Amino acid sequence: MTTEKTPTATPTTDAEQLEAAIEIAESLQEHTITTGDLAPEPRITARRALFQIAHSLQTARELLPESEPDPDSDSDRESTTDTMPEPDAWDDYEEAICHLEGRLTHLHRLACAKQPADGRASESPARQFTRALEELTVLRECLPGVDPDLDGDVAVGLEREVTVTTKEAYEQVEGRDQGQGQWLEYQLERAFRRWGYSADTRQTAFGLEVDVIARRKEKQGEPTDWLVAECKDWESGTITPVTIFRLCMIAFACRAMPVLCHTTDLTSRAEQLARNFEVRVLELEDLERGELPAPKTAQPSTELFEYAPDWTARDSRGELPIMFRREPGKRFSYVPGFEPAGRGCGYEPIEDPDDRDDDPHPAAGH
The missing domain is CATH 3.40.1350.10 (Trna Endonuclease; Chain: A, domain 1)
Known part of the structure; x- marks a missing residue:
């Protein structure tokens, strides 16, 4: 775990938010593999959930359009470097989950706003972020020291933006x-x-x-x-x-x-x-x-x-x-x-x- 908290710059683009979320998921994956603070069954469940989260985020990264900055503009390059987020520091599982949940909720809200009305839900970044958030609820239940019913703005946003019924989740598939x-x-x-x-x-x-x-x-x-x-x-x-x-x-x-x-x-x-x-x-x-x-x-x-x-x-x-x-x-x-x-x-x-x-x-x- 990271022992020192460092100020986290606010990501300014979808890509930066996504990279920050992937970094948290990979950090949690590495921690569950290298440490023995989880019993065998919760460890297997946590690693499976983290694998699904990482897979969904990587799929979303492939689906999101890549932004192409002007190669002749040095100021754009410097601005991007200055605003790239620092890795989210966390001392316990609950803090890591809060960081990851906040990133995913924000990404899901942005993706839903940009998704075409006639787009296929199964092929959209919004659906990938939904899957990641669904796995995150599983992760919260198996990690020690994490409240399964997390309160606060993040949990409220998750409930408001991500909770979907089975029928709604598959309305626009092929x-x-x-x-x-x-x-x-x-x-x-x-x-x-x-x-x-x-x-x-x-x-x-x-x-x-x-x-x-x-x-x-x-x-x-x-x-x-x-x-x-x-x-x-x-x-x-x-x-x-x-x-x-x-x-x-x-x-x-x-x-x-x-x-x-x-x-x-x-x-x-x-x-x-x-x-x-x-x-x-x-x-x-x-x-x-x-x-x-x-x-x-x-x-x-x-x-x-x-x-x-x-x-x-x-x-x-x-x-x-x-x-x-x-x-x-x-x-x-x-x-x-x-x-x-x-x-x-x-x-x-x-x-x-x-x-x-x-x-x-x-x-x-x-």
Whole structure:
């Protein structure tokens, strides 16, 4: 750590502010590597956050236009040298975070003011500074002696200028223009791959386009080893039962579990159908989860301490016609070889040798 505080000149340009912020981040990186004042887990978290901050700042430096001073003007060169900021001196983590936070907040405010209205958020310096500030909040929580809820002008500016919702942060990325859905399809494909699937987009099943399909790399003997997904990245409009019917039809035809990923709203009837037919309804935030979310099976009660019967979708959706109900292989299941187990969303392989299934699943009998 720096032990002597030196006066810090006020940077006069974006580039000077950025270089000062990079210098602080690199100083913190070096300190976390060379000193042992952090436990192993916080040290790993801090180093990861600092790496992301440095990467975002370096990307922003590449995106910012370079200023070209007049080579014939000595006064400009001398003025630039005189006003270059001194390295921010800091005696503890909180002081370093305050310096870095102030620089980043200022840079983010300037970048937002200069960003074109039709510019891509993912390609803008403002987005890079936002990412750095988001990582800075993580850094504040793992460093000792740093208040996670830092008060003062810096924290107020951070909350006012940087806090954005997930939808707002990705409003202007590529593939989200009118009539396009590539971006959400790509995000769902990435999520499937993180969850252990091989995935592909824009495939065709019996002449119908399927937005995303996925197959688990290491089969778990579950219906979710196969997935088909519909994506609706709509700025306006509401998902109706037609979308649910189409998705379920394709899922039954492909013998895979249905997934609906959307950024809009569902009508009450569409929501109920999705619940009854065990469609996994994912919003953008669900793609950040560590594994494939389960479908919704029940709703909160409107009473307090009434203890009414807790009905799930399997209780309320009804059954097959009586004529079909007792025949072999007649059961609710997208994937052959499985039958519903319990009142939630579980399935189990069919192991009864007398239960003849015309199209047994490979996992049946395991």
